Amino acid sequence: MIKYALQRIIYMFFVFMIISFMSFVLIRMLPLPALPPNDPHTAILEIRREALGYNKPYLEQFWIFIKGIVTKWDWGTSEKLYIGRDVWQVFVEKLPASMIVNLYSIIWTIPVGIGFGILAALKKNTWVDYLISTLTMVVISVPSFVYAFLIQYILCFKLRWFPFVMKAGTDYFSWEMFKSIVPPILALSFGVIAGFCRTTRAELTEVLTSEFMLLARTKGLTKTQATVRHALRNCFVVIVPGIFGEFIGIIGGSLIIERIFSVPGVGGLTLNAINGLDYNIFMLSTCFYTAIGLAAGLVVDISYGFIDPRIRMGSKK
């Protein structure tokens, strides 16, 4: 297992470098906005571009970029969106808001989603199953921003239960802050709940009809004992990687939900960096998410071995 993990980490490094270099070159190849010829600021912007190395060969620019990271953990300063500011600081400053909203969302969506899935599977082909399955399908079909608008209009405007937008500040665990992020949490949750519900129901339904479940019952286990000890554990082989994926998604943010509820997170950072040609922010977020994505793949793969001992990693046989 360790050998397999180390091997994967080495591969990851090469993949990471290739993706980073490609991203670096592609973003730098985008044409810079033309500078108005009669604007007195044009001269100073040209001097700036020159000083920032925009006219140097791409390989040389990439070397300077990598050298700064390796030697000083210097990801550069923002050249457009947050002029003058250290992009790492900007990124780290915006990360907690995204994480806290996603974290709260996951904390309650996973048990609720799995719970409804189990209920639907256990009550298969009853009105309970039909109701849950129908609602699941409806919820999955509707994009999350629609819920966001409805939640904001009904809960925030009409009922005045919550503020319209997330509270400013960094007191992420205060009651006021929690109250202000309930609307984005709800907007993010419906789709995730429906997803887990559907997966759990499908897997559990299949497992419950397996022959080993019949054997377990004939051995004398109660239905609950058989379900919890055998059926659920088997269907979790599929569900747990999904849960890992959700946790990885915590740091991803959501562009639309963050905008609607004014969550100062990382949701739109990459997109804004591309539009604004803010190279350093783009590279930081690209490298960050590439690394996270590669790490997530590794973690998910390794997790299979823990959940189901029959699965062995890196075996040649």
Added chain:
Amino acid sequence: MKKFLSLLLAFVMLFSLVACGDNPSDSGDGKTPVNSGDNQGDVNVPDDGGEGEGEASDSAVTEFEPEATYTYESWTSGLSANWNPHDYEDNNSSGQLGYLIDSFYTMAFNDELHPMEDATRTPFDGYLYIPSMASGMPVDVTAEVAAEHPDWIPEGATSGYAWEIPLREDLYFDTGYHITANSYVEGMKRILDYKLQNYRSTDVYANTYGIVGAEAYFKSGQYALSEFVSANMGADEYVDPANFTTTADGTYQYDGKDVVLDIKSGGNWGLDGGISTYAGQVDQVDRLIAAANEKGWVYLTPDLLKDLQDVIAMLHSAADVEEYAASAGDYAYQEFEEMVFFGFDNPEVTYEDTVGLYAKDDYHLVEVFKASCSGFTLFYNAIQDYLLLVEPDVYDSCITQQADGTYASTYMTSAETSPSYGPYSMTSYQTDKLIHYSRNDSWYGYHDDVNNVYKDPTDGKIYRTYQTTDIDIQALEGDAAVATAKNMFLSGELVTYGLQAADMDQYRNSEYCIDEPGASIFFMLLTGNVDGLQAREDAEGFDTAVEDIQTILCPSFRKAFAVSFDRQAYCDETSPSLTPGYGIFGKTIIYDPETAGYYRDTDVAKQALCDFYSVDTSAFSSLDDAVDSITGYDPEAAKELYTAAFQESLDAGYITDADGDGKCDQTINIIYAIGAQSVTDIMQLRINWMDTAIVKATEGTPFENKVHIKASAPLGGGEEFANALKSGSCDVCLCGWTGSAMDPYNLLQAYTWDSYSYAANWYHPQQDMLELTLNGETIEMSVYDWAECVTGNDVTVGDKTYNFGTNNADQETRLQILAGVEGKLLQTFTYIPFANDGSKFLLSQKVYYVVDEYNPVMGFGGLAYMKYNYNDEEWKAYCDEQIAAHGQLQY
């Protein structure tokens, strides 16, 4: 030990009491000490019949509730992350910066405390400049400075160039840093620090009223490209290339300066990418590009110069420069000088000997400008003090050198790095989320009973400006922002809400609805790019048997198009905040800031419109009535003109009438440029309206049902729509120009300078002659030259040189020129006036403006003149009560 502690405590308490007692200005509330009364004698005390400094006493001012908070809540679609006065780049930044700064002089509404010289004025119908950070009005010291620094002042000039500004002595940053005249000098040195490459550095030298010597100091010791070679040759304009010398490495020089081509510089190529745009098309261009260094600079050698001359010749449809010379003479060999620069090392200079901004003593600052100025121009255009002043300790601590060798500054990128010397301090800032400002108690204005007060026209009492104690600016982004803002406003969480088209029916008649006219005018720009339209017709897929576009070039068609639209109906049905517009300049454009005179209210401007719209002024009792009769919409004339255009188009071969039924065989689809990422509902509504209007206008003509207006594919943001119109790939767009609201003369450059003009590819103002009779003298020159000389440039006609700039001609003469040029521009039928810009917004019941009438310079007075009906606590209670009763606030 206990005894020692007791003694220590007693000593500390005693010391505290003494310290409090020693400071008379300390009110005990922890505010930064200020010295409001020290220099009252210097302040511009209003002539109220009193005894001067003692008369404007505290008792005259009605104080607001000291313990109450009055919060102004607003929102923006994007918070700026950098509001460094040396480096900010956009309006959001300057807005955020605006609360933290102040200026030497500020505009105030005229009232009894600040009366205008014009005795006919009634309170709050005008404005004037009054001292703010200055302790008195500026003093002209041109003669004095000229004696000390003769190189700073033009020979013979005795006034208008150098001004001494007396400063108050009670100016502080909220960090406690004491502001003196030298603080501005320190700021100037920092903004001009080359290594920092401050975006705003050019603002202090690269404009008409820049500071003398600032550019030389900024570029001290730097190698740089100067202006174009031709522009550097003065009256000679061009230099004979035979006079170039050759260096050891074979490159040309003239007078010790390199002759350099920048392959990426748009400049006079008329292309954003300069000569590099032609890469791969001819060998000469490729050789030039190959010779460029990493900056894109080509040091010209004889061979490379020949290549450049050939490229220019090819643009004139000649094979090479020799062939071009057959028709253009020596100019063919010299035209390249309009595209290349002189490159040289700027000499090393010192600040003290070079820059015309210095401290005479602690409280007197001298500014020396490159051009003469006075009055409004001095205050509004020349003095840009807010650019200079920074808190040096914080500023210097914010600068770091990066891995790539460049320098970055975090000054004014967070609350901690944003020292304030204005009415508010930034107390918190969260990136992309919220800014909170609180009252800056160290600002002298809160203790000044002379200038920062006004007499409320409603109750006749005297109040201080800036009742607002706190400001929240919330970032709301994305498509949902407006809907969120509306709901927040109706819940009492925002102070204003800009009305959208869908809100008009419900709120336009609300007593809380405020009209805010804009300075811009929107005109329908109709392309006239012959080559561009021909290229479209030549393109694959364009079937000239069934479709045509070149008909829009026919003069009669353009005239017909202009009178096909009912502007009033357009505004009512698609854009209720707009009002119909008929001229090149909007109705709030001011021609004389000193008197706040509107250009559109002048007789010459009215006459220009009457002439263009063929209004017989003799049929009306007054010129005003004649102008009021203009609608720009004449369906009958449109039909006649479309019929005439049909014949013109047939004659030009653009269209056919194969069956001889007198109807056009082709359909003319006029493409409306969509300058956005997508076609929004409101855009589609407007285009549909225009299409319906033109279909109606062509009914009963040979173009019946043959002319349509259609949306282009989305072109994206920025200037893409303008590029599409210039190139002829799109045909029309409703667009305009912002800026120069108080200088329409300067705005003319938007129409006469090729680098700005939408119509540069087909309208040539240098060739469009205009004859005007000024003060009995009839003068004919091109529209371009009229625009140049009315903005203060010398223009020579025959053996006479004219200059009708501010300092050289009276206002009436200048107005006459402006109206004449406006008439000429209208006659191009390229700019078809459509609507005056404007907006409507709801103002919260929480607040009101002291003034009712919008002033194009002062607006409604901003926060300074905003008053509150409720403090925050009362407002919350009021909102709860109203929402409980009605579900939302009622507007």
